[in-house]
Amino acid sequence: MPPHMKLSAITLDCPDPLALAAFYQQATGLEPHPKSNPDFAGLNREDGLVMGFQRVDDYRAPHWPGQSVPQQLHICFKVEEDLDEVEGRLLELGAGKPDHQPHDAAKARVLTDPAGHPFCIVSS
Structure with a gap:
């Protein structure tokens, strides 16, 4: 056990x-x-x-999705609100949005925080 x-x-x-x-x-x-x-x-x-x-x-920011500087950690946040609204608010706070988006945009989005760490917002 x-x-x-x-x-x-x-x-x-x-x-x-x-x-x-x-x-x-x-x-x-x-x-x-x-x-x-x-x-x-x-x-x-x-x-x-x-x-x-x-x-x-x-500090060297990760280069997502490439691995020249690996991401090392990936955080996901479930959101109750509309993903477009949450994404817009996060972008205003300083998040970035990489061009590469591996998920269905209606279900999840990959963003990066101001230090370059990738994270997802996921529709709950």
Whole structure:
């Protein structure tokens, strides 16, 4: 039997933790972690999950879908609202939209956060 483990945190490398935390805070509504600082920032979810952002010197953004700089992590967010509306709001916050979209646009979209990490918004 495998050990019982509960995911407690996901941490993304980035050049500016406070800026990336602000993007995801505006995108998700999660509460800022009280010990955020220029080297590590976090967001807290009600169930205890922390989404963290850590400063990395000489950070290189992933090149999705290519692998010259691998994506290393891919986050998906279920959305209850219209995907076009959510996408528009995220683009206004600083997200990017790669040309390559592997999914049916009515069901999912691939975007990139301001540090270049790919993430999907998926119709629930």
